[in-house]
Amino acid sequence: MASLDLSSMSLPQFKHFLSERGVKTTGYKKNELLDIAREAKLQSIPTKTDHYVDEVSSQTLRRTVKGKVYPHPMRSNFSWKDDLSCLPNIESYDVQFYLKCKCMRTNDRLKSYKNDNSYRLHTNGHISQVEMVALDDKFRYVRAKCTPEERQSAPPYDIWILIDVDGVINSGECTCVAGDGTCKHVAALLFGLQAFVQSLTDRSAIGVTDQLAKWTNPTRSSRPVKVIQLDLWRDPNGETPTKPTGQLYTPTGKQVNRKTSLQTDEN
Numbered sequence: 001m002a003s004l005d006l007s008s009m010s011l012p013q014f015k016h017f018l019s020e021r022g023v024k025t026t027g028y029k030k031n032e033l034l035d036i037a038r039e040a041k042l043q044s045i046p047t048k049t050d051h052y053v054d055e056v057s058s059q060t061l062r063r064t065v066k067g068k069v070y071p072h073p074m075r076s077n078f079s080w081k082d083d084l085s086c087l088p089n090i091e092s093y094d095v096q097f098y099l100k101c102k103c104m105r106t107n108d109r110l111k112s113y114k115n116d117n118s119y120r121l122h123t124n125g126h127i128s129q130v131e132m133v134a135l136d137d138k139f140r141y142v143r144a145k146c147t148p149e150e151r152q153s154a155p156p157y158d159i160w161i162l163i164d165v166d167g168v169i170n171s172g173e174c175t176c177v178a179g180d181g182t183c184k185h186v187a188a189l190l191f192g193l194q195a196f197v198q199s200l201t202d203r204s205a206i207g208v209t210d211q212l213a214k215w216t217n218p219t220r221s222s223r224p225v226k227v228i229q230l231d232l233w234r235d236p237n238g239e240t241p242t243k244p245t246g247q248l249y250t251p252t253g254k255q256v257n258r259k260t261s262l263q264t265d266e267n
């Protein structure tokens with residue numbers, strides 16, 4: 001870009017130069033575009049291609065361990081298994097270490113992880129269809145789906161993590177906008193896997209080892225019902241609701257009896 005001669009560029013070339021850098025070009029005269037282009041050049045604003053190259057290389061980096069690049073879990077023809085009995089032993093420390101070092105979570109946030117929305121995604125059953133594949137004797141991919149927090153009817157996000165057999169979490173990705181494995185969806189999967197490993201340990205401690213270790217997918221029933229069947233007064237998480245009264249709200253603060261008010265309106 002240093003050798004680029006802006007003064008010799010035509011109007012379409014200016015527009016292309018700027019739009020490649022995500023700069024709006026409509027509504028400007030050529031000399032104004034020249035000034036903007038000079039500023040863009042001065043600030044070394046990267047092009048869309050630069051962004052793309054950066055993203056591709058960081059994607060590859062997330063699948064690289066000690067110089068070995070593993071195929072992308074979502075774009076390769078792996079034989080995924082839902083039997084998680086050989087899931088690496090993911091401990092609380094492994095999850096906290098990943099959240100601190102890769103997701104840059106603060107100590108305070110780590111300390112109060114049970115209040116975190118990623119932990120609630122796990123406990124509220126947003127993680128489903130957890131499967132695993134062994135890549136070699138050292139590494140495993142685990143993939144899953146995570147229902148979005150707000151729009152539960154929207155398609156789930158696809159997430160994956162790369163872990164080693166000792167439970168150390170190397171990296172992860174998600175199809176949400178964050179994407180790079182630092183989002184709450186990946187964190188929710190980690191919390192879920194840690195709890196799952198704990199349940200396997202508990203199960204083997206009481207001698208139950210003859211069943212397949214599969215993820216229990218959340219069951220959600222959202223059958224449509226008639227309005228008359230809706231029980232709007234019962235909130236399972238709330239306090240006992242206040243009974244309705246025959247009084248109407250008034251901005252003056254004076255409470256008006258419904259019957260009196262209606263009679264006044266009719267007059």
Ligand SMILES: [Zn+2]
Pocket residue numbers: 157174175176177178179183184185186
């Ligand atoms: Zn995500």
